[in-house]
Amino acid sequence: MISKTQIKLINSLSQKKYRQKHGLFIAEGIKVIKEILASSYEVTDIFSKTDVFSLLKPTNLHLVTEKELKKISKLTTPQTALALVKIPPVKKVNLSGVVVALDGVRDPGNLGTIIRLCDWFGIEHLLCSPDTVDCYNPKVVQASMGSLTRVNIHYRSLPEAIEQTALPVFGTFMEGENVYQQNLPSEGILIMGNEANGIRDDVARMVTHRLSIPQFGANGATESLNVATAAAILLSEFKRA
Amino acid sequence: MISKTQIKLINSLSQKKYRQKHGLFIAEGIKVIKEILASSYEVTDIFSKTDVFSLLKPTNLHLVTEKELKKISKLTTPQTALALVKIPPVKKVNLSGVVVALDGVRDPGNLGTIIRLCDWFGIEHLLCSPDTVDCYNPKVVQASMGSLTRVNIHYRSLPEAIEQTALPVFGTFMEGENVYQQNLPSEGILIMGNEANGIRDDVARMVTHRLSIPQFGANGATESLNVATAAAILLSEFKRA
Known part of the structure; x- marks a missing residue:
């Protein structure tokens, strides 16, 4: 009833x-x-x-x-x-380890998939800009498949949050260094941008290490990877070492 | 009008x-x-x-x-x-290079994302079991972001298609070998299973190399990765070498 x-x-x-x-x-x-x-x-x-x-x-x-x-x-x-x-109270914590930061990710399926990825790769903290889709949106909860309860998700201004840490800051850009040739550290903030517009200028300015995922397609016509699959490849590179 | x-x-x-x-x-x-x-x-x-x-x-x-x-x-x-x-006519071709094969992938978003991934990583051929979601489904077309036109997609019985090639066959299983420690070849069929049930027995039987993506989460509670993010990590490993 x-x-x-x-x-x-x-x-x-x-x-x-x-x-x-x-x-x-x-x-x-x-x-x-x-x-x-x-x-x-x-x-x-x-x-x-x-x-x-x-x-x-x-x-x-x-x-x-x-x-x-x-x-x-x-x-x-x-x-x-x-x-x-x-909805649990927001925990106040010091960011440590590899932290994923989302700059305006809007698609609930993408956020849910990224939460599941963070859980898989042992990422404890996920930072979300205030305009990132809400993690308690029903579609996000569904796509996260229960991983939501095992990742600390913080909605904060990314420039402010980044300023308060001494962690190196990574982001992907067309002209960045080949991620497969880097010695990636065990701590750092990995920024993933909005589906259509990428990382905003005020956040991009704080990136200390510009990375790129090389494209292997013959014709180079693909413009970009989906944000969740790009996160999968980058987290795999951070953790595989 | x-x-x-x-x-x-x-x-x-x-x-x-x-x-x-x-x-x-x-x-x-x-x-x-x-x-x-x-x-x-x-x-x-x-x-x-x-x-x-x-x-x-x-x-x-x-x-x-x-x-x-x-x-x-x-x-x-x-x-x-x-x-x-x-809808273009189906091309008849010999499979070569790294081929992705989907065993009953049902979610249109997942198929679209995998098509986009294939395009990014220069994968020419995508095999789909007959019960995989149709690649001309409007949601698949949308998620593939135009990559659909640059990947040859074949709907066929996977056991039959695999039998006709001499390519090594890769699949991911809980007890498989750590993918990060393998010397992956430049040719082979990579099988990705259904979202809920994984790879079917009749296809699993044809796998010559059983792989696994190691899990880094502290508590090991995550059961699996989303099929498109798992494909991203595996294709990255095949191509990064």
């Missing part, structure tokens, strides 16, 4: 302002919800077609019909369950 | 069976359309809010209003123009 008030609340959480107002976000799918239950994040309610979750943790489990689930799901094909999760 | 018949035709092209029936697919956005105009692909019609294309090539340019464009666009936020493009 699900009430009209609950449906209204859940649907409002597609928008950032209501996520912030209620301090809640949506996660869908058994796999993602299980990962969140196993983390320090607090799940307040689960709306599910099956009672698979009652075995895992005491929580407010609401058994719902397929039709009810369709009313609240943000997916084209709703999964078995949807959970409401509390 | 756009007629009702044209609107009906264009909207039918969201479905593979109508794309095959009419031999046409849709491409949206000035950047993507310009890349297609510069290729060997034949554009039959362009529906555009501006006449930017008339300077480029003689083609059927239809000036349309924003409202008309909304009726035919497959995007949430329609771009300036939409083109109808002829």
Whole structure:
């Protein structure tokens, strides 16, 4: 059973302002919800077609019909369950290790994929410029596949955040040094730019090491890599050494 | 101006069976359309809010209003123009170099991103199992950003295609050899599996070199990388040598 008030609340959480107002976000799918239950994040309610979750943790489990689930799901094909999760307080930490910084990444799928990559490569901190898509956007949560709970995500002015560290700053530029020929350090900030416009001038000015990923295509007509695949290649280079 | 018949035709092209029936697919956005105009692909019609294309090539340019464009666009936020493009005949070729093979990749965004990656890394041939998402799906065309015209895409039974070559066959598996420690050849088939289920048994059986991408996360909770980011890391390793 699900009430009209609950449906209204859940649907409002597609928008950032209501996520912030209620301090809640949506996660869908058994796999993602299980990962969140196993983390320090607090799940307040689960709306599910099956009672698979009652075995895992005491929580407010609401058994719902397929039709009810369709009313609240943000997916084209709703999964078995949807959970409401509390947005955790922002941790204040010193940046260390390899830090990924996103300068205006707008696509939720790209951000989710980058969060999953950070988790895979053991990146603890992800810096996001204030205009980067919200990490609690339902599509980001979905694409991050539960990795969201294992990466510290900070929304801050990138120039300000960079100024406060002594870490070297890396960014990719057309005329940068071949990343395959670099001796990359174990600490540093790796900046990835916006999908269409790349890294903004005020951030680019703070880059101490300009890198490039060489292009192997015969005709050189491809202009760029997708930001998430470029991040994958760069993180692989930082960590493989 | 756009007629009702044209609107009906264009909207039918969201479905593979109508794309095959009419031999046409849709491409949206000035950047993507310009890349297609510069290729060997034949554009039959362009529906555009501006006449930017008339300077480029003689083609059927239809000036349309924003409202008309909304009726035919497959995007949430329609771009300036939409083109109808002829599906080219399938080329019969011998596979050579590094070939990427997809075993049931279902997400259009993933396929589009992989096509763009192939273009970047100079991969000429992309093999797709018959159940891989259609490369002329509007979302694939969009995500491939014009790279579609520069990669030969073959839909075939992977076991049959692999049997007909003498190329070494690579795939990633949990227990595979660390890809960072391999001497990778300049020719071979790299198999990427389905998003949820990985590589199927009948294809896995034909893999001659089992690889793995090491995980650096502290807690080892991430189960997998997104298929497009895994492809990015592996292609980077094949080509960086």
